[in-house]
Amino acid sequence: MKGFHLLLNSVLASVDSARVISQDGPEGQAGYPDARTQPDQSGLCLASLDTSLTIQQANQEFFRQFDGSSEELCGRSFRDVVHPSVRQPLMRQFSHLIEGKHQRFVTPVIAVGADDSPFTVPLTAVSVRGGLPDTTAILVMMPATRGAEGARVVAGRKKILSxxxxxxxxxxxxxxxxxxxxxxxxxxxxxxxxxxxxxxxxxxxxxxxxxxxxxxxxxxxxxxxxxxxxxxxxxx
CATH class of the missing domain: 1.10.10.10 (Winged helix-like DNA-binding domain superfamily/Winged helix DNA-binding domain)
Structure with missing residues (x-):
């Protein structure tokens, strides 16, 4: 996990505050993760994406949440782990991040975990620049919900309509x-x-x-x- 500690340090150096917050909410608002916490002890799923939104690295919580190994998930598009109903608006927010219109965003998403089981979760995305003018990577964070109370499950993708x-x-x-x-x-x-x-x-x-x-x-x-x-x- 050394690579993730380096990535987090890069994020912390590139944002004004060490705590990731909603643009509309106060610092430390419930449900939004503190980026200073240790990745594998905080219950956070972390993944590093390139600017095409391909998963490059992830921590063990992320792999457990989405029931896959590094070989299975790294190299796939982040689109694959979110529900089709939220892909379009989510991709629009990622585009604004890559274009430099925003430095970070927090939004609720419907993710698709193990056995194609959808669940809602707050997702935080932070632009990583590494001292360069353009975004070089994106760090995404979400609380681990596997087995946790309060994870609001939605319907699976069954063909139920004519x-x-x-x-x-x-x-x-x-x-x-x-x-x-x-x-x-x-x-x-x-x-x-x-x-x-x-x-x-x-x-x-x-x-x-x-x-x-x-x-x-x-x-x-x-x-x-x-x-x-x-x-x-x-x-x-």
């Missing part, structure tokens, strides 16, 4: 009422209501508002996208 279900769910999430939705999808009003009833049953919710909320919490609808879009992994 193509029509997906289009109707997108329409409901966009606030489109039954008659315009029926016209858009060349269905009768009763046809739309039938699909809505099936969706309510599949996601085990009582009404349309709860349906949309549940779909976002499960990762079925993409985060940060308008108009709403269903993640393709969930469509049969």
């Amino acid at each position: 193509e029509m279900d997906a289009r109707i769910l997108e329409g409901i999430a966009a606030g489109v009422s039954t008659i315009p939705l029926a016209s858009r999808l060349y269905l009768s009003r009763q046809g739309v209501e039938y699909h809505v009833t099936c969706l309510l049953r599949k996601l085990k919710v009582p009404n349309r508002a709860a349906l949309v909320s549940r779909a976002y919490s499960m990762g079925v609808l993409k985060v940060g996208t308008w108009p709403p879009k269903v993640v393709e992994d969930f469509v049969k």
